Amino acid sequence: xxxxxxxxxxxxxxxxxxxxxxxxxxxxxxxxxxxxxxxxxxxxxxxxxxxxxxxxxxxxxxxxxxxxxxxxxxxxxxxxxxxxxxxxxxxxxxxxxxxxxxxxxxxxxxxxxxxxxxxxxxxxxxxxxxxxxxxxxxxxxxxxxxxxxxxxxxxxxxxxxxxxxxxxxxxxxxxxxxxxxxxxxxxxxxxxxxxxxxxxxxxxxxxxxxxxxxxxxxxxxxxxxxxxxxxxxxxxxxxxxxxxxxxxxxxxxxxxxxxxxxxxxxxxxxxxxxxxxxxxxxxxxxxxxxxxxxxxxxxxxxxxxxxxxxxxxxxxxxxxxxxxxxxxxxxxxxxxxxxxxxxxxxxxxxxxxxxxxxxxxxxxxxxxxxxxxxxxxxxxxxxxxxxxxxxxxxxxxxx
Amino acid sequence: xxxxxxxxxxxxxxxxxxxxxxxxxxxxxxxxxxxxxxxxxxxxxxxxxxxxxxxxxxxxxxxxxxxxxxxxxxxxxxxxxxxxxxxxxxxxxxxxxxxxxxxxxxxxxxxxxxxxxxxxxxxxxxxxxxxxxxxxxxxxxxxxxxxxxxxxxxxxxxxxxxxxxxxxxxxxxxxxxxxxxxxxxxxxxxxxxxxxxxxxxxxxxxxxxxxxxxxxxxxxxxxxxxxxxxxxxxxxxxxxxxxxxxxxxxxxxxxxxxxxxxxxxxxxxxxxxxxxxxxxxxxxxxxxxxxxxxxxxxxxxxxxxxxxxxxxxxxxxxxxxxxxxxxxxxxxxxxxxxxxxxxxxxxxxxxxxxxxxxxxxxxxxxxxxxxxxxxxxxxxxxxxxxxxxxxxxxxxxxx
Numbered sequence: 001x002x003x004x005x006x007x008x009x010x011x012x013x014x015x016x017x018x019x020x021x022x023x024x025x026x027x028x029x030x031x032x033x034x035x036x037x038x039x040x041x042x043x044x045x046x047x048x049x050x051x052x053x054x055x056x057x058x059x060x061x062x063x064x065x066x067x068x069x070x071x072x073x074x075x076x077x078x079x080x081x082x083x084x085x086x087x088x089x090x091x092x093x094x095x096x097x098x099x100x101x102x103x104x105x106x107x108x109x110x111x112x113x114x115x116x117x118x119x120x121x122x123x124x125x126x127x128x129x130x131x132x133x134x135x136x137x138x139x140x141x142x143x144x145x146x147x148x149x150x151x152x153x154x155x156x157x158x159x160x161x162x163x164x165x166x167x168x169x170x171x172x173x174x175x176x177x178x179x180x181x182x183x184x185x186x187x188x189x190x191x192x193x194x195x196x197x198x199x200x201x202x203x204x205x206x207x208x209x210x211x212x213x214x215x216x217x218x219x220x221x222x223x224x225x226x227x228x229x230x231x232x233x234x235x236x237x238x239x240x241x242x243x244x245x246x247x248x249x250x251x252x253x254x255x256x257x258x259x260x261x262x263x264x265x266x267x268x269x270x271x272x273x274x275x276x277x278x279x280x281x282x283x284x285x286x287x288x289x290x291x292x293x294x295x296x297x298x299x300x301x302x303x304x305x306x307x308x309x310x311x312x313x314x315x316x317x318x319x320x321x322x323x324x325x326x327x328x329x330x331x332x333x334x335x336x337x338x339x340x341x342x343x344x345x346x347x348x349x350x351x352x353x354x355x356x357x358x359x360x361x362x363x364x365x366x367x368x369x370x371x372x373x374x375x376x377x378x379x380x381x382x383x384x385x386x387x388x389x390x391x392x393x394x395x396x397x398x399x
Numbered sequence: 400x401x402x403x404x405x406x407x408x409x410x411x412x413x414x415x416x417x418x419x420x421x422x423x424x425x426x427x428x429x430x431x432x433x434x435x436x437x438x439x440x441x442x443x444x445x446x447x448x449x450x451x452x453x454x455x456x457x458x459x460x461x462x463x464x465x466x467x468x469x470x471x472x473x474x475x476x477x478x479x480x481x482x483x484x485x486x487x488x489x490x491x492x493x494x495x496x497x498x499x500x501x502x503x504x505x506x507x508x509x510x511x512x513x514x515x516x517x518x519x520x521x522x523x524x525x526x527x528x529x530x531x532x533x534x535x536x537x538x539x540x541x542x543x544x545x546x547x548x549x550x551x552x553x554x555x556x557x558x559x560x561x562x563x564x565x566x567x568x569x570x571x572x573x574x575x576x577x578x579x580x581x582x583x584x585x586x587x588x589x590x591x592x593x594x595x596x597x598x599x600x601x602x603x604x605x606x607x608x609x610x611x612x613x614x615x616x617x618x619x620x621x622x623x624x625x626x627x628x629x630x631x632x633x634x635x636x637x638x639x640x641x642x643x644x645x646x647x648x649x650x651x652x653x654x655x656x657x658x659x660x661x662x663x664x665x666x667x668x669x670x671x672x673x674x675x676x677x678x679x680x681x682x683x684x685x686x687x688x689x690x691x692x693x694x695x696x697x698x699x700x701x702x703x704x705x706x707x708x709x710x711x712x713x714x715x716x717x718x719x720x721x722x723x724x725x726x727x728x729x730x731x732x733x734x735x736x737x738x739x740x741x742x743x744x745x746x747x748x749x750x751x752x753x754x755x756x757x758x759x760x761x762x763x764x765x766x767x768x769x770x771x772x773x774x775x776x777x778x779x780x781x782x783x784x785x786x787x788x789x790x791x792x793x794x795x796x797x798x
Contacts, residue, residue: 001625001651002564002595008507008657017663044458053671054453059443061641061675096495096643099665107531108407112511128664132506134533165401196401226400242460242670244495244643252400258407264416265527266498271641272452272671276460 011131014124015333015357022340023351032348033340034375034383039174041321041374043239043294045276046287052279053272064268067260068094068247072278076247079281083206085219085230091251093259094269094277098204098233098246099125104259105166105229105248106133109198114165116200119151121324121358121365123174123202136163139360144326144368147315148176150184156191166198167191172205172215175358175370176324177317179209182216189221197227204233204246205320207288210296213318225251234273236320238280239291243273295321298373298380305384306371309391311399314371324355324370330396332356332369338394345389348382367398410530413523414732414756421739422750431747432739433774433782438573440720440773442638442693444675445686451678452671463667466659467493467646471677475646478680482605484618484629490650492658493668493676497603497632497645498524503658504565504628504647505532508597513564515599518550520723520757520764522573522601535562538759543725543767546714547575549583555590565597566590571604571614574757574769575723576716578608581615588620596626603632603645604719606687609695612717624650633672635719637679638690642672694720697772697779704783705770708790710798713770723754723769729795731755731768737793744788747781766797 016037023033067073073089080087095101110116112134118126120139130137140155142148156167167188171180180188192199201218209215218228233246248259299317306314311328329335332354339349353372355365373380391397415436422432466472472488479486494500509515511533517525519538529536539554541547555566566587570579579587591598600617608614617627632645647658698716705713710727728734731753738748752771754764772779790796 002508002597004653004657005506005508005510005513007510008660011657011660011664013660013663040462042459045460050458050460054455056453059449060441061444061449061639063439063640096669097665103665107404109401109404111404111406112533114404125664125666128661132661132664133531134511198401240460241462242667244667244669254403258403258410261407261410261412262527262531264412265410265524265531266496266502267524268641268643270495270643270669270672272675273669276671 007131007134011128015336015354019336019340019351022337026340026349030347031344034348034350034379034386036371036373036375036383037351037353038374039322039372040241041236041239042376043291045240046238046280046283048282049238049240049276049280053276056275061271064271064274066263066268067092068269069274069278072274075278075281085217087219087249087251091249091256093248093256093263094274095246095248096266096269097244098202098231098235099129101231101246101248102126102129102200102202103133104262105198105200105231106130106135107262108255108258110135110165113163115161115163116166116168117156117159117164118168120360121148121175121355123170124357126168127360137360138164141359141361141364142176144313144315144324148173148178148324150180150188153187153191160195164195164197166200168200168202170202172208172319174205174320175322175353175355177320177322179213179215179318185216185218185221189218189224192227193224198229199224199227200229200231202231204231204236207237208295208321209319210299211318215319229255234277234280238283240276240280243276244270245273245277295373298377301377302371302373302380302384305381309388311391321374322370322372324358324368326368328391328397328399329367329394330398331366334396335394336369339390343390343393345386348386350383350386350390406530406533410527414735414753418735418739418750421736425739425748429746430743433747433749433778433785435770435772435774435782436750436752437773438721438771439640440635440638441775442690444639445637445679445682447681448637448639448675448679451674455674460670463670463673465662465667466491467668468673468677471673474677474680484616486618486648486650490648490655492647492655492662493673494645494647495668496643497601497630497634498528500630500645500647501525501528501599501601502532503661504597504599504630505529505534506661507654507657509534509564512562514560514562515565515567516555516558516563517567519759520547520574520754521759522569523756525567526759536759537563540758540760540763541575543712543714543723547572547577547723549579549587552586552590559594563594563596565599567599567601569601571607571718573604573719574721574752574754576719576721578612578614578717584615584617584620588623591626592623597628598623598626599628599630601630603630603635606636607694607720608718609698610717614718628654633676633679637682639675639679642675643669644672644676694772697776700776701770701772701779701783704780708787710790720773721769721771723757723767725767727790727796727798728766728793729797730765733795734793735768738789742789742792744785747785749782749785
């Protein structure tokens with residue numbers, strides 16, 4: 001039998017994936033499992049968006065333009081214009097999820113062996129895309145003590161070599177929920193300019209910003225607009241993760257032309273998803289208000305409840321719907337597995353994401369887990385109670 | 400401004416893409432353009448498939464399993480079982496189009512610098528995927544004189560080095576319409592076994608086989624089932640190119656596990672497409688009969704009409720809906736551009752695909768073009784007439 005590729009062997013399944021069989025087993029045994037591990041919101045997709053697909057009259061589901069339907073790109077440009085981002089439909093390639101936007105960025109900007117700096121903890125799947133593209137991830141650790149703020153710019157300077165081609169941030173951040181400030185984004189812009197790097201920004205949680213703060217997009221960095229790539233997605237904004245529609249955005253024409261070549265090879269992004277995405281642009285403000293109110297209530301509840309548990313530290317996230325918290329445990333992979341396999345409280349348990357999967361540096365995240373507050377308050381309440389009881393009896397408790 | 404990646408610069412837009420602006424200009428000038436250049440059929444998507452999407456009652460368009468919905472994979476396994484291919488849902492990963500199945504194959508089986516042998520002319524986009532994966536394409540030229548039959552196995556032997564990791568075929572073939580015989584597939588199996596290679600087969604045109612012939616799938620090669628990967632798609636079978644649903648299929652469990660890691664990184668294939676694909680499995684036989692009759696009529700008409708033109712040679716394709724034909728011209732890129740920019744007959748012209756884009760060897764395909772017979776007979780008739788008149792006056796005519 002011929003051998004599997006090295007990149008195939010080296011790509012690690014995330015720690016969450018490894019837990020799935022244990023969660024399935026727990027359910028088979030009749031336990032209720034509260035899922036705080038996933039980024040799949042329970043919020044409904046806007047009716048106007050669902051209806052557009054239901055009412056679509058086309059008789060042949062054809063390929064679209066490789067950059068996406070022009071009407072959708074025009075509508076999307078208007079969405080960005082309305083939030084102060086000055087682009088046209090020609091600066092946009094519609095992608096198959098935000099995932100593909102990241103892939104296009106790595107393929108178009110980086111050669112195999114080139115390095116991308118990413119503050120960690122970071123979204124696990126960046127590893128898979130980097131591995132596929134032959135790109136090396138250089139992590140800079142941010143700390144829970146500072147609420148996962150941007151690491152000191154000096155730390156970036158230390159890592160920059162002649163192989164460094166880009167810095168990638170996720171803002172608001174998955175997994176930490178941290179919202180980068182305007183000052184932090186400007187500081188990143190300066191180092192990007194100084195070393196002539198690309199700045200990739202995954203801003204898919206843009207609408208999920210709390211406490212009266214404002215999201216400051218990398219697209220505001222006019223001076224380095226040729227270096228900036230915005231990666232976006234409709235998944236979270238409209239709770240439509242399954243449509244697989246995102247966007248690759250840049251004012252750099254040569255970069256757009258290059259990414260378009262990779263886009264042309266895969267022909268087109270999904271047609272139904274584009275129909276839904278275009279219709280979703282008309283989502284009424286009331287929808288977002290409701291979603292906002294729901295999430296802020298959940299966040300306030302969950303952060304407060306977690307910090308009341310003995311030995312738990314939960315920074316207050318300003319965006320997205322995640323938080324990385326510190327627990328009094330020896331090993332988060334072991335703890336999360338133990339929760340599913342060996343523990344129950346009132347016949348329930350909770351599935352968490354071990355933070356080890358969000359760090360590229362060895363042995364980081366052993367006492368941290370990610371919580372996605374994507375459940376209703378009632379369920380969050382029960383889930384936190386389960387966690388509290390679990391920590392009382394976990395054999396690997398450290399203090 | 401930071402530099403674009405080498406793979407980005409080296410990936411060539413296909414010659415068809417380069418013609419698009421000239422086609423747009425021709426239309427602006429009021430010319431009618433017959434599109435014989437594209438693989439977008441004018442056949443309707445089955446009603447049962449369209450209705451499944453229209454009637455979908457889900458309120459949240461969620462991520463699916465990364466390998467695709469289990470119910471769809473089970474249904475798809477049954478489809479294969481019915482055509483004599485012995486697989487289960489666990490041998491299938493639902494992909495974002497056949498395109499992604501090819502990407503998963505290259506990423507999972509091949510290291511950067513490894514070589515894949517492909518008989519040429521071949522589907523242009525294999526180049527883009529190879530470039531993204533850092534894989535080197537080694538072409539073996541098949542000839543129009545033999546109707547684009549499989550090149551002699553000795554030619555494959557000559558090309559095999561310690562870098563060779565796979566052979567990729569498309570059967571029935573895009574762009575040639577050639578259907579590989581059972582004997583040819585078995586011969587490929589033997590060389591694959593001898594050198595322990597992977598055999599990738601793109602069989603997306605499986606249903607388009609004419610003249611009472613039978614399609615012989617690589618999945619029948621039981622002795623090398625661990626080496627075989629089937630790449631499939633619903634695009635052509637159900638005229639649903641825009642849903643972006645395909646499949647990566649292998650009996651090799653380690654390979655499926657490896658490909659699944661890349662599948663997990665991109666989360667899931669499109670939800671609506673899966674709904675359509677699953678419902679399409681119930682497409683009545685009458686639909687395929689109608690499509691078959693339509694295509695065979697088109698093929699018979701177009702091949703006959705083309706061969707009647709002075710200086711034109713059109714082999715009779717046994718599958719798919721393409722044919723590569725030989726024309727008395729100096730340069731197919733120049734001719735195809737000239738058709739759009741400088742020629743019209745009865746205020747019409749025709750857009751063809753220069754065959755240069757289907758060859759990886761230099762200077763091949765200069766006197767060949769691909770015809771996609773995806774138009775109604777009436778339009779095909781007019782298009783062939785335009786071509787005939789054009790050849791009479793083309794300044795670069797060679798004989």
